[in-house]
Each structure stands twice: as structure tokens, then as C-alpha cells.
Amino acid sequence: MTTRPIAVLGGTGPEGFGLALRWAQAGETVIIGSRDAQRAQQAAAKIQQKIGGSAKISGAENVAACDLADMLVLTVPFSGHAALVKQLKPALRPGSIVIDATVPLAASVGGRASRTLGVWQGSAAQQTAELVPKGVAVVAAFQNVGAEMLNAEGPVDCDVIVCSDDSEAIQIVSQLAVRIAGVRALDGGKLENARILEQITALLVGLNLRHHGHGGIRITGLPCAAYISQ
Amino acid sequence: MTTRPIAVLGGTGPEGFGLALRWAQAGETVIIGSRDAQRAQQAAAKIQQKIGGSAKISGAENVAACDLADMLVLTVPFSGHAALVKQLKPALRPGSIVIDATVPLAASVGGRASRTLGVWQGSAAQQTAELVPKGVAVVAAFQNVGAEMLNAEGPVDCDVIVCSDDSEAIQIVSQLAVRIAGVRALDGGKLENARILEQITALLVGLNLRHHGHGGIRITGLPCAAYISQ
Numbered sequence: 088m089t090t091r092p093i094a095v096l097g098g099t100g101p102e103g104f105g106l107a108l109r110w111a112q113a114g115e116t117v118i119i120g121s122r123d124a125q126r127a128q129q130a131a132a133k134i135q136q137k138i139g140g141s142a143k144i145s146g147a148e149n150v151a152a153c154d155l156a157d158m159l160v161l162t163v164p165f166s167g168h169a170a171l172v173k174q175l176k177p178a179l180r181p182g183s184i185v186i187d188a189t190v191p192l193a194a195s196v197g198g199r200a201s202r203t204l205g206v207w208q209g210s211a212a213q214q215t216a217e218l219v220p221k222g223v224a225v226v227a228a229f230q231n232v233g234a235e236m237l238n239a240e241g242p243v244d245c246d247v248i249v250c251s252d253d254s255e256a257i258q259i260v261s262q263l264a265v266r267i268a269g270v271r272a273l274d275g276g277k278l279e280n281a282r283i284l285e286q287i288t289a290l291l292v293g294l295n296l297r298h299h300g301h302g303g304i305r306i307t308g309l310p311c312a313a314y315i316s317q
Numbered sequence: 318m319t320t321r322p323i324a325v326l327g328g329t330g331p332e333g334f335g336l337a338l339r340w341a342q343a344g345e346t347v348i349i350g351s352r353d354a355q356r357a358q359q360a361a362a363k364i365q366q367k368i369g370g371s372a373k374i375s376g377a378e379n380v381a382a383c384d385l386a387d388m389l390v391l392t393v394p395f396s397g398h399a400a401l402v403k404q405l406k407p408a409l410r411p412g413s414i415v416i417d418a419t420v421p422l423a424a425s426v427g428g429r430a431s432r433t434l435g436v437w438q439g440s441a442a443q444q445t446a447e448l449v450p451k452g453v454a455v456v457a458a459f460q461n462v463g464a465e466m467l468n469a470e471g472p473v474d475c476d477v478i479v480c481s482d483d484s485e486a487i488q489i490v491s492q493l494a495v496r497i498a499g500v501r502a503l504d505g506g507k508l509e510n511a512r513i514l515e516q517i518t519a520l521l522v523g524l525n526l527r528h529h530g531h532g533g534i535r536i537t538g539l540p541c542a543a544y545i546s547q
Contacts, residue, residue, distance in 0.1 A: 201506065236538060244537040248520070276431065276523045283520045290478070290513045291536070293506045300539035306521070307474040308466060309530035 093263070094156035096120035096149050096163065096171065099130045102188065103162030105237025106229065106267075107144065108134050113266040116143040120152030127152070153178040158263070160186045160229070161215065165195040165204070168211055172218040181222030184256050186263075187212040187281070188229035190288040201293035203286050212250070212281035224256035227281030228264060228272075230288045235301035242269025245303030248284055250275040273306060323493070324386035326350035326379050326393065326401065329360045332418065333392030335467025336459065336497075337374065338364050343496040346373040350382030357382070380408050387413040388493070390459070391445065395425040395434070398441055402448040411452030414486050416493075417442040417511070418459035420518040431523035433516050442480070442511035454486035457511030458494060458502075460518045465531035472499025475533030478514055480505035503536060 095107045098119035111117045111134050119134075121127035127146030134144045146152075153159055153175050163171050168189050179185070189211040193202040208214045212227035219225060227250040236243050247264040249272055251257045261272035275284065291302040325337045328349035341347045341364050349364075351357035357376030364374045376382075383389055383405050393401050398419045409415070419441040423432040438444045442457035449455060457480040466473050477494040479502055481487045491502035505514065521532045 201510075233538070248524075273524060274527045275520065276527060280431075280520060280523065283516045286513045286516060290505070290510060293510065294478075294503060294536055294539065297504045297506060298539040302539050303537040305535045305537055306524055307533040307535055308463070309524065309528040309532050 091158045092116040092118060092156040093158045093160060094118045094120050094152040095160045096152060096175070097167075098146075098162060099126050100162060100164075101234035101238065103160070104130055104134075105234045106160060106162065106188075108137065109237055109243070109267040110263075111138055111142045111144045113268075114143070115266060117145075118152045118155050119144070119146040120149040121146065122149060124148040124151070150175060150178050157183040158186070158259075159183065160188060162188050165189055165191040165211060169214060169218065172215050176218065176220060179220055179223050181220070184224045184226060184259060185215060185219055186226045186228055186260055187215045189215075190230050190285045192289060192292070201289050201296070203289045209279055210281035210285050212278055212285075216252075216278055224251060224253040225278060226251040226253070226256050226260045227275070227278055227284055228260055230284045231291060231304050232267075232270070233291065233301050233303060236303055237267075243267055243303070244269055244305070246271045246273055246305050248273050248275035248306075250278050250280045250284065252278045271305075273309070321388045322346040322348060322386040323388045323390060324348045324350050324382040325390045326382060326405070327397075328376075328392060329356050330392060330394075331464035331468065333390070334360055334364075335464045336390060336392065336418075338367065339467055339473070339497040340493075341368055341372045341374045343498075344373070345496060347375075348382045348385050349374070349376040350379040351376065352379060354378040354381070380405060383408040388416070388489075389413065390416045390418060392418050392459075395419055395421040395441060399444060399448065402445050406448065406450060409450055409453050411450070414454045414456060414489060415445060415449055416456045416458055416490055417445045419445075420460050420515045422519060422522070431519050431526070433519045439509055440511035440515050442508055442515075446482075446508055454481060454483040455508060456481040456483070456486050456490045457505070457508055457514055458490055460514045461521060461534050462497075462500070463521065463525075463531050463533060466533055467497075473497055473533070474499055474535070476501045476503055476535050478503050478505035478536075480508050480510045480514065482508045501535075503539070
């Protein structure tokens with residue numbers, strides 16, 4: 088069981104809210120971060136109400152949330168992604184893990200949500216890796232678990248592919264991922280593979296539109312992976 | 318049921334052989350194409366032996382195979398991809414469908430099979446679209462169904478995402494895809510999305526290595542799609 092508090096930055100949006108909800112349901116300590124502390128606290132209260140008194144959930148302004156946790160999840164739109172990482176930079180401590188769930192959808196610049204922008208570094212997660220201080224591990228994960236799945240009842244029918252250049256961080260984040268009911272975590276290799284995870288989300292957006300659903304992915308044909316949620 | 322003969326070009330390789338085997342098993346008329354007519358005939362004989370006398374399978378040199386079918390599947394390594402399409406060009410008739418299963422793995426130029434090359438047009442399938450004569454539909458499909466899955470016994474545990482700018486061709490190829498036991502076909506949208514399908518294969522190569530399997534993909538969270546194999 089994970090014992091480190093998790094700060095979900097941009098946690099008032101549907102994706103971040105869904106992740107915060109799932110982790111709080113699993114008994115994790117979660118801090119919702121937002122530009123606006125009051126909105127963060129309102130989202131936390133909503134989760135508290137949903138789960139009941141035992142939930143370890145609170146809300147804070149993004150940088151303040153970052154001060155309370157060394158496991159941070161970025162769930163902001165790509166348009167605000169680099170600015171948020173730069174803002175967080177002074178608050179990031181060596182040993183912290185930044186989990187990037189951001190997808191550089193073309194919708195960020197008025198294009199389609201079924202297309203991605205080309206990010207010079209290769210992916211949003213690699214952009215983050217370029218911006219964080221030394222000693223902070225960057226992990227790409229959760230791009231393919233849709234907000235609708237997270238906010239619906241019952242187990243999530245989706246694998247979480249976890250990419251990082253820090254293999255210990257892959258293990259820690261995989262353990263965190265499988266705290267979400269239904270999730271299987273898979274070692275996706277180096278952070279450079281984040282570009283594929285991000286593009287899969289754009290593909291899922293298009294599939295959702297054409298097939299009227301809320302798609303996720305499962306990788307078939309692998310023996311039962313190391314991390315399976317209970 | 319599909320009635321058009323299918324030419325699988327590069328069908329002596331494991332991916333093409335597996336597709337030819339599956340379609341022949343389903344009662345389709347299949348021509349295996351190869352640079353070497355004799356090798357194509359040997360592969361066809363192997364499938365004939367595997368399935369029994371009723372199989373409608375033959376082998377021919379690539380261009381000759383192309384003359385016998387208006388449904389063509391490209392399953393060659395990326396290093397020989399453009400050259401093959403150029404060679405086939407005079408034999409391609411308006412109304413034909415070229416199904417491109419090629420993945421531009423970096424292994425083509427001595428790099429890793431878990432990375433792709435950047436193709437100027439966006440994807441190998443879009444490169445094909447640039448090379449074929451007018452009136453020939455190009456469809457991207459089958460990149461994510463591994464050779465090991467196809468050549469193993471039993472149903473294939475994989476979705477086939479079908480992309481094309483020709484929506485009628487998407488329907489025809491989807492019907493062909495679900496002739497493979499276990500396959501579900503999904504409308505992947507425009508051909509430009511082929512880049513994502515091709516990159517998913519590179520991701521699967523890496524997952525296979527790290528998790529010791531032969532991975533495919535399933536999209537979850539969609540209502541039962543239009544095309545499901547029986």
C-alpha cells in the first residue's frame with residue numbers, strides 16, 4: 088500500500104477529480120491542487136461527501152499542494168502545462184515524483200481533440216522532464232484512463248502503461264496505479280515512449296466519437312503482469 | 318462474407334503468412350505474394366497442408382499476385398515498402414484496395430524495434446497513399462495483430478483498428494478483419510491516424526520484451542462495435 092500523500096494538480100478538472108476520487112476511495116491521502124484554493128477545497132469536499140468521513144482528502148492552491156506531497160500528478164490542459172511546471176519548480180524537492188498525465192491535444196490551440204501537437208522534446212512528459220530540477224523523477228502515466236471511466240461506478244477497465252527513465256519510480260507509480268480498482272499497470276519503458284501513450288489518447292477520442300463510448304485500452308497476450316489491482 | 322480474392326504481398330514473412338493462414342482457414346481465396354514465386358508457392362503449400370484440401374490458397378510473384386486480386390495487403394519490412402509500392406503501381410487498378418500493415422520500425426535502419434522512424438507523410442500508410450494511382454483506396458490496418466498471435470492456435474485476442482479516407486473501404490476491410498476468429502474491427506477514422514497504429518506496434522514490441530509475451534490491444538469501454546467476428 089502506498090503511504091505517501093498524493094497531490095493531484097489540476098484536480099478540479101474531470102480527469103484529476105476522477106483520479107483523486109479513486110485514490111481517496113482506496114484510502115490514500117490525497118490533496119487536490121488548483122490555481123484557486125477555494126475551488127480545490129470545494130472539489131475535496133465533494134469527494135469527502137461521496138466517500139464519507141474516513142476519506143483523507145483536502146484541497147489547496149497548486150504550489151501549496153506541492154509542498155504537502157512528494158508524489159505529484161499533473162492533470163492540466165496542455166495549454167497550461169509548461170507554465171504550471173515552471174511555477175512548481177521552486178517547490179519540487181529531490182526525491183519527488185512528478186507523474187504526468189497530460190496529453191498535448193491539438194484542441195489546446197483550437198484544433199481537434201483527436202490530434203496531438205508535436206512537442207519538440209517528443210511528448211508533454213519529456214517537456215516536464217526538461218523543466219524539473221535534478222533529482223526529481225518524471226513518470227508518464229494515466230493518459231489513457233478517461234475521466235468518464237474514473238468518475239463512473241465500478242472497476243476501471245483499463246491498463247495503465249507507466250514510462251520513466253527511473254525504474255524505481257516506475258515501480259512506485261505502478262503500485263499507485265493498481266490502487267484504482269480494475270487497473271493493471273504495465274512497465275512501458277523509457278520516458279521517450281510517453282509520446283505513444285499521449286497519441287493513444289487522441290486515437291481514443293476519435294474512437295469514442297465514432298463508436299459512441301468512453302474507450303480505454305487493454306494489452307492482451309501478456310502473462311499476468313507484476314501489478315494487478317486487488 | 319468477403320468474396321474478393323486477397324493478395325498478401327510479403328506473405329512469406331511471419332505476419333503475412335499468419336494473415337494468409339487465418340483468411341484461408343475462414344474460406345477466403347488467398348494469393349501469397351513474394352519477390353520469389355517459388356517461395357510464395359512453398360508458403361501456400363504449407364498453408365494448404367495445414368488446412369487441408371479445401372483451402373483456396375496459391376502463391377505467385379508479387380506483381381503477378383497483384384494481377385489476380387483487387388484487395389492487396391502489404392506486409393513487407395519498411396525497408397522494402399516504398400520500392401514494392403512503386404513496383405506494384407502499374408498493376409494497380411482503380412477500385413482496388415491496398416491495405417497497409419507496414420510499421421516503420423527503426424529496426425529497418427539498424428535501430429530498435431521499439432521505436433519508429435518519422436515518415437515525412439506521417440506514416441507508412443500515408444506514404445503508400447502518395448504513391449498509388451488515383452482511384453486506389455489505401456487502408457491502414459493489422460499493424461497491431463502480432464505474427465505470433467496469428468500463427469498460434471485459437472482465436473486472436475486483438476482489435477483491428479481500420480483507418481482510411483475512403484469510408485466504404487473501411488467497411489470492406491472491417492468485414493475482412495472479422496473473418497479472423499476473435500478479431501473485432503473498429504473504425505479508426507482518417508488515414509492520418511495510421512501514425513498512431515504504427516507507433517502502438519513499437520510500444521507492443523517493448524511491452525513484449527519487458528513482460529515476456531506477445532501483446533495485442535483491445536479497446537475497452539465501447540459498445541459492441543459494428544463488426545465482430547463470429
